[in-house]
Amino acid sequence: MKLQLALDLVNIPEGIELVEEVKEFVDIVEIGTPVVINEGLRAVKAMKDAFPELEVLADLKVMDAGGYEVLKASEAGADYITVLGVSEDETIRGAVEEAKRHQKKILVDMIGVKDLETRAKEVDTLGVDYICVHTGYDLQAVGQNSFEDLKTIKRVVKTAKTAVAGGIKLETLPEVVAAEPDIVIVGGGITGQTDKRLVAGKMKELIQ
Numbered sequence: 001m002k003l004q005l006a007l008d009l010v011n012i013p014e015g016i017e018l019v020e021e022v023k024e025f026v027d028i029v030e031i032g033t034p035v036v037i038n039e040g041l042r043a044v045k046a047m048k049d050a051f052p053e054l055e056v057l058a059d060l061k062v063m064d065a066g067g068y069e070v071l072k073a074s075e076a077g078a079d080y081i082t083v084l085g086v087s088e089d090e091t092i093r094g095a096v097e098e099a100k101r102h103q104k105k106i107l108v109d110m111i112g113v114k115d116l117e118t119r120a121k122e123v124d125t126l127g128v129d130y131i132c133v134h135t136g137y138d139l140q141a142v143g144q145n146s147f148e149d150l151k152t153i154k155r156v157v158k159t160a161k162t163a164v165a166g167g168i169k170l171e172t173l174p175e176v177v178a179a180e181p182d183i184v185i186v187g188g189g190i191t192g193q194t195d196k197r198l199v200a201g202k203m204k205e206l207i208q
């Protein structure tokens with residue numbers, strides 16, 4: 001099980017400083033969608049240059065032009081690129097083909113998918129590397145989480161690996177770990193804490 005640190009509300013120097021603090025506990029650094037919007041793919045390159053030993057995920061949430069956007073993120077140094085599960089199958093196929101060409105991985109984010117079981121089964125046939133259940137900020141704000149959704153994809157997904165994101169904190173991590181996802185994605189649960197290093201260390205212990 002890998003721990004992915006999501007950087008969403010920082011600029012490039014702040015992100016690098018934050019990763020420096022917790023790098024020994026983290027497997028993947030996510031350049032979050034807000035960071036990509038603010039800083040562009042140069043944030044991916046800057047993170048990879050600063051920490052070549054860590055994997056970097058570009059949270060582009062690709063919705064169209066799958067091949068082209070995966071190409072650009074791959075050129076910037078991303079190891080993983082996110083594509084939305086609500087996209088057309090053609091978009092996901094294009095992303096997968098391009099990722100394979102560059103030895104990169106596609107993580108499909110199921111945010112906004114209404115019939116999770118059906119769509120997860122479909123996406124699982126498209127050759128993607130990971131299927132991720134995700135409760136975004138706006139649904140976290142009304143009290144939702146992805147814990148039941150994780151159990152659903154663990155039951156129906158046969159080929160892809162699984163991931164979970166959305167409001168995971170140190171207190172809720174044991175419930176998540178019990179469901180055995182391949183990647184646990186944590187943003188504010190680390191970045192919003194006063195002692196980030198302490199929390200990241202405890203999370204890593206729970207995951208191992």
Ligand SMILES: O=C([C@H](O)CO)[C@H](O)[C@H](O)COP(=O)(O)O
Pocket residue numbers: 006007008030032033034059135136137165166167168185186187188189
């Ligand atoms: O993907 C994310 C969100 O949509 C903003 O782009 C976050 O990275 C993801 O939700 C993890 O962050 P936390 O919910 O703060 O753990």
